[in-house]
Amino acid sequence: MxxxxxxxxxxxxxxFRATWEPWMAGMIHELADASGADPEGIAEDFGFDLETGTIPPHARFVTAPGYVTVDLVARRIGWDRPRLSGWLGPRSSSVSxxxxxxxxxxxxxxxxxxxxxxxxxxxxxxxxxxxxxxxxxxxxxxxxxxxxxxxxxxxxxxxxxxxxxxxxxxxxxxxxxxxxxxxxxxxxxxxxxxxxxxxxxxxxxxxxxxxxxxxxxxxxxxxxxxxxxxxxx
Structure with a gap:
């Protein structure tokens, strides 16, 4: 029992999709502008399909704890974890x-x-x-x-x-x-x-x-x- x-x-x-998909594309492009990195590469690290605006079923954003994704993206854009976490924190917290x-x-x-x-x-x-x-x-x-x-x-x-x-x-x-x-x-x-x-x-x-x-x-x-x-x- x-x-x-x-x-x-x-x-x-x-x-999950209704919460995060509308936010992801804008966040990725904003981060690309802030860091000078390629948005397609950032999207790949997050596990987001920029072309379709969707999160694939087994994407890293779905399956991994946040710090794993943050570390991967931080390496790509040349920031350290605290800087990227500080940038992402208020933005992700604002997501309804x-x-x-x-x-x-x-x-x-x-x-x-x-x-x-x-x-x-x-x-x-x-x-x-x-x-x-x-x-x-x-x-x-x-x-x-x-x-x-x-x-x-x-x-x-x-x-x-x-x-x-x-x-x-x-x-x-x-x-x-x-x-x-x-x-x-x-x-x-x-x-x-x-x-x-x-x-x-x-x-x-x-x-x-x-x-x-x-x-x-x-x-x-x-x-x-x-x-x-x-x-x-």
């Missing part, structure tokens, strides 16, 4: 997170129903807290684990495993919900069941082999959980 649920943030509680409609209500509904709710993200913990607070979701969430919380970044399974162990739950009692392969791999490595959602960059065919179910978005999760509980009874 599922007793706790660990959610990814970007692409799971938020719509496009929350999946109904996602916050689902978190509160699940918490009220007795599930322990956590968030496991490759964003830094402080950023995740700000986003969840702005969304109105933080009071439903018992724990937030970022890439800098001491367990590494997904697909490293240590954060997922620690979430289960800290609750004294068996691994199969903790469900991981995410939109990407790093989520699926973290779940598998930690021995957690996984459910995929389609509000990120991957499609059903990519997620299905690695998940117990693939749902359109997190608002379908309560019904799925209810069906699992009924079938187990």
């Amino acid at each position: 599922i007793r706790a649920i660990l959610f990814d943030k970007d692409g799971t509680l938020t719509d 997170q496009v929350v999946v409609p109904g996602a916050v209500a689902v978190l509160h509904r699940l918490a009220t129903a007795g599930f322990t709710i956590g968030v496991l993200t490759n964003a830094d913990e402080a950023e995740a807290r700000r986003h969840l607070d702005h969304m109105g979701a933080q009071t439903a969430v018992s724990r937030i684990i970022g890439h800098d919380s001491g367990f590494g970044a997904k697909p490293d399974p240590k954060g997922a495993a620690n979430f289960a162990d800290a609750l004294n739950l068996a691994r199969e009692e903790v469900l991981l919900v995410g939109d990407g392969m790093t989520d699926m791999e973290a779940a598998r490595g930690a021995g957690l069941p996984a459910v995929g959602v389609l509000t990120g960059t991957l499609d059903r065919a990519a997620l299905a082999p690695h998940a117990r179910a693939v749902l359109p978005d997190v608002t379908h999760l309560p019904d799925w959980l209810a069906k699992q509980a009924t079938s187990a009874a």
Whole structure:
């Protein structure tokens, strides 16, 4: 029986493409102007297709923690990490997170129903807290684990495993919900069941082999959980 649920943030509680794609092209061209570097090269390092204005499914911007991408771009443009981080910080912080409609209500509904709710993200913990607070979701969430919380970044399974162990739950009692392969791999490595959602960059065919179910978005999760509980009874 599922007793706790660990959610990814970007692409799971938020719509990844709707949040980031409208911002990326302008940011890349602005950075190219500021640094004198080639915008196509910067886009390649971020993992953004300037021609189509889209983020490819397995782009670095999707899969890697932010510092990895920052280091790569910084080397290309000849800046150090603090300078680029200082340039990017206020710009990325100003991006409005496009929350999946109904996602916050689902978190509160699940918490009220007795599930322990956590968030496991490759964003830094402080950023995740700000986003969840702005969304109105933080009071439903018992724990937030970022890439800098001491367990590494997904697909490293240590954060997922620690979430289960800290609750004294068996691994199969903790469900991981995410939109990407790093989520699926973290779940598998930690021995957690996984459910995929389609509000990120991957499609059903990519997620299905690695998940117990693939749902359109997190608002379908309560019904799925209810069906699992009924079938187990």
